[in-house]
Amino acid sequence: MGMSAGDERAASPRDEEWPEAEKAEKLARGAALKWASGVFYRPEKLEGLGHYRRRETQRNNSIQSRLKSTVQSYLEGVSAGLEQLRSAAQEVQGVCQDLGAARWALLDSADHFQGLQQMRKLMEEHVQLASVVQVLPQIFSVHEVFSHILQLLHGQHLLEAHVELMMVEQLRDDILSQLHLRGLSGAQATVLSYFSGLQDLNESLAKQLWDIVGSSLRLVREDPVLFVTAVRIIEREEKIDDTLLLEATFLPPGRPKGWRQKFYQVLQDTITGGRFRAPRLDAEGPGLAKHLAALQKDIVCELCVVKDLMVQCVPAHYNILSVCTATYHQALSSHLQEILREDLDKQGLFLLLEWALRVYHSPEMMGHPDLLPEVDVSSLDPLMSSELVDQTERRYVMKVKASVFEWMQRTLDVEFKEWFREEEPETDHEGFFQSALPAIVMQMLNENIQVASLITDSLQQKIYNMALEELEAFLGRLREALVQCGKEHQQDRAVPKYYISHLLAVLNNNLALSNAVSSLHPDTASREVPGSLQAALDRMQKKATQLLLEELLLDLQPLCLQLPSRKWLSGSQLVGSMCEVIDKYAKDFSRVRKPMFTLLLAESELLVANQYLRALLQRKMVCKSREERGQLCHRLLQDATQLRELFCGLGLDRGQQSLEAVFALRELICLKDPALLSLEVLGFVTKYPDVSDEHISTLLDIRGDVSKEVRHVVLEMMAQHPQALPEGYRPIFSTILVPVPELPFCLRKGKCA
Numbered sequence: 001m002g003m004s005a006g007d008e009r010a011a012s013p014r015d016e017e018w019p020e021a022e023k024a025e026k027l028a029r030g031a032a033l034k035w036a037s038g039v040f041y042r043p044e045k046l047e048g049l050g051h052y053r054r055r056e057t058q059r060n061n062s063i064q065s066r067l068k069s070t071v072q073s074y075l076e077g078v079s080a081g082l083e084q085l086r087s088a089a090q091e092v093q094g095v096c097q098d099l100g101a102a103r104w105a106l107l108d109s110a111d112h113f114q115g116l117q118q119m120r121k122l123m124e125e126h127v128q129l130a131s132v133v134q135v136l137p138q139i140f141s142v143h144e145v146f147s148h149i150l151q152l153l154h155g156q157h158l159l160e161a162h163v164e165l166m167m168v169e170q171l172r173d174d175i176l177s178q179l180h181l182r183g184l185s186g187a188q189a190t191v192l193s194y195f196s197g198l199q200d201l202n203e204s205l206a207k208q209l210w211d212i213v214g215s216s217l218r219l220v221r222e223d224p225v226l227f228v229t230a231v232r233i234i235e236r237e238e239k240i241d242d243t244l245l246l247e248a249t250f251l252p253p254g255r256p257k258g259w260r261q262k263f264y265q266v267l268q269d270t271i272t273g274g275r276f277r278a279p280r281l282d283a284e285g286p287g288l289a290k291h292l293a294a295l296q297k298d299i300v301c302e303l304c305v306v307k308d309l310m311v312q313c314v315p316a317h318y319n320i321l322s323v324c325t326a327t328y329h330q331a332l333s334s335h336l337q338e339i340l341r342e343d344l345d346k347q348g349l350f351l352l353l354e355w356a357l358r359v360y361h362s363p364e365m366m367g368h369p370d371l372l373p374e375v376d377v378s379s380l381d382p383l384m385s386s387e388l389v390d391q392t393e394r395r396y397v398m399k400v401k402a403s404v405f406e407w408m409q410r411t412l413d414v415e416f417k418e419w420f421r422e423e424e425p426e427t428d429h430e431g432f433f434q435s436a437l438p439a440i441v442m443q444m445l446n447e448n449i450q451v452a453s454l455i456t457d458s459l460q461q462k463i464y465n466m467a468l469e470e471l472e473a474f475l476g477r478l479r480e481a482l483v484q485c486g487k488e489h490q491q492d493r494a495v496p497k498y499y500i501s502h503l504l505a506v507l508n509n510n511l512a513l514s515n516a517v518s519s520l521h522p523d524t525a526s527r528e529v530p531g532s533l534q535a536a537l538d539r540m541q542k543k544a545t546q547l548l549l550e551e552l553l554l555d556l557q558p559l560c561l562q563l564p565s566r567k568w569l570s571g572s573q574l575v576g577s578m579c580e581v582i583d584k585y586a587k588d589f590s591r592v593r594k595p596m597f598t599l600l601l602a603e604s605e606l607l608v609a610n611q612y613l614r615a616l617l618q619r620k621m622v623c624k625s626r627e628e629r630g631q632l633c634h635r636l637l638q639d640a641t642q643l644r645e646l647f648c649g650l651g652l653d654r655g656q657q658s659l660e661a662v663f664a665l666r667e668l669i670c671l672k673d674p675a676l677l678s679l680e681v682l683g684f685v686t687k688y689p690d691v692s693d694e695h696i697s698t699l700l701d702i703r704g705d706v707s708k709e710v711r712h713v714v715l716e717m718m719a720q721h722p723q724a725l726p727e728g729y730r731p732i733f734s735t736i737l738v739p740v741p742e743l744p745f746c747l748r749k750g751k752c753a
Contacts, residue, residue, distance in 0.1 A: 156208070214269075267324070288348050352392065425504075433592065564619060608643060621702065678710075
């Protein structure tokens with residue numbers, strides 16, 4: 001079955017030359033073996049071996065016949081190709097021979113070409129001379145054409161004049177172009193001199209065009225033919241400019257003319273001409289409103305003319321409506337800045353802000369139904385920049401601030417004079433004293449805030465902040481005026497006549513201002529009163545309350561000077577007289593609203609308790625016996641009870657009264673066993689932590705039965721238990737100064753008894 005050694009040696013060169021064939025043969029053998037092993041793996045299958053052999057023999061014969069046919073076709077094609085290559089080679093050789101012959105022929109004819117070159121030059125000169133001869137009639141008639149063009153211009157036959165002008169320009173430009181191409185630059189000056197009249201004609205035509213463009217808004221309504229003619233001429237010149245710029249070989253003098261750009265410039269200058277250079281009187285004071293109204297009316301009318309008429313007279317790519325809208329917008333912006341350089345009053349500043357931020361975009365102007373939707377300024381820059389708006393708002397706020405200050409000062413002056421009138425202040429429907437001051441002040445501030453809300457929220461907030469600052473400053477000046485009034489009253493208690501009534505009116509006014517301040521805030525959800533303003537209101541309230549209490553004190557002091565005394569101790573009507581004074585003032589206090597009435601009662605009660613204790617401690621009366629001590633305790637009980645019942649009857653609860661200190665002090669005096677004083681004093685000091693050692697020492701002196709040892713124990717106990725004032729504690733004893741006892745002279749260091 002295997003190959004012989006000779007076969008292997010014979011196959012070796014072929015295998016080395018055709019390695020793919022060897023690989024294919026091996027793959028075929030392997031596939032055949034695999035197929036045979038799969039078919040004949042059983043002995044009974046060997047019976048069909050002959051059948052398989054015949055089938056494979058037929059298949060091999062068929063394959064060999066197809067291979068022979070394919071190879072035969074391939075060989076025939078190769079034979080035909082070789083024949084064609086042989087024929088092509090012969091033809092190429094023939095062409096080479098012909099080219100060589102032609103080359104030698106051309107070399108022989110080189111001398112004859114020199115003569116042809118001269119002939120060519122003569123031909124070119126002949127053509128040029130022929131061209132010159134053709135245009136000579138036109139050149140000789142140039143000045144005659146100039147005169148005709150001038151006549152056409154004078155008769156406003158602009159289209160005909162422009163046609164002839166273009167023909168002359170074309171003639172001149174052709175001549176200059178030829179000279180330029182031949183490098184004859186010296187002859188160009190002669191040509192330009194000959195055609196010098198073109199410059200004057202161009203300028204004359206341009207002047208008429210720009211006059212027409214300058215009157216375009218009027219012409220498109222009255223006679224649009226002239227305006228359309230001007231636009232057509234401008235477009236012709238623009239096309240000539242574009243053509244020359246595209247060729248970029250030679251630009252004649254005066255090109256490009258750029259008349260379309262000049263058209264825009266003249267139109268913009270016309271729009272921004274006299275209208276936005278108004279006289280100074282029209283840009284400030286009362287005339288500003290009329291000036292802005294005239295601008296509004298004129299701009300809307302002219303934009304309607306542009307939208308409805310001018311747009312139809314110019315090509316669409318001019319975007320004439322957008323150009324005019326942007327021009328008006330920019331001119332207005334510059335004009336407003338120019339006006340703002342003047343020293344405008346607050347009304348002028350408000351008008352400008354309202355006009356620029358509200359009116360300009362409203363349906364009354366740029367949002368007018370006749371202009372929409374073609375006119376749209378939303379894509380343009382703001383008429384006033386945010387920085388300029390903020391600056392103008394601040395200027396407006398300063399003007400309003402000066403005005404508010406002036407009005408408030410006038411109101412304060414009137415209020416001050418009202419205090420000295422021989423009449424009581426006016427009352428409201430409930431009988432409470434008041435004046436017109438809160439209503440005037442709040443109305444003034446609220447109106448300015450509401451007016452500012454018509455412009456922007458930022459301006460409203462600025463005015464609100466200014467209003468609070470001015471109100472705070474006003475309260476300070478009102479307090480100073482109240483102090484001045486109090487000083488004059490101290491010099492003569494008969495002036496003002498209704499001093500107490502006006503003080504009560506001041507308290508009601510202050511309460512009205514405090515309640516109304518929150519309503520000024522633009523945001524209804526946030527109406528907190530600023531801390532500094534609330535402090536100013538509190539200071540005003542405190543000063544008015546202080547002046548009222550000083551009046552009460554002046555009436556109580558003559559009575560308090562009689563405390564304590566033997567006459568008082570024996571049962572005088574001293575406290576009854578005090579109650580009458582207090583009741584008289586309480587009736588006056590009833591003319592203020594409840595929060596202030598309660599405050600005045602509480603402060604009055606504290607004043608009475610303080611003065612009673614002050615009189616008792618500063619002008620101490622030493623009890624000489626137990627009977628006197630009992631008599632003193634009885635008097636203290638009666639007085640404190642009478643005063644307490646009085647204030648309770650007036651509406652002040654016991655828990656709010658400071659007279660309880662008198663009851664507590666009485667307990668110290670009434671204590672029968674002095675040895676228990678240390679405990680009682682500890683309880684007293686705990687309840688009234690502003691009590692000092694001097695106060696307790698004076699109380700012990702009033703008892704008249706306290707030994708030095710007991711006094712020493714009590715003071716030591718106080719030193720060991722210092723007290724701190726709790727939050728919200730109303731001091732009673734800290735304002736009471738008692739005489740300091742003279743200490744004995746000590747030779748050594750140590751505590752003196």
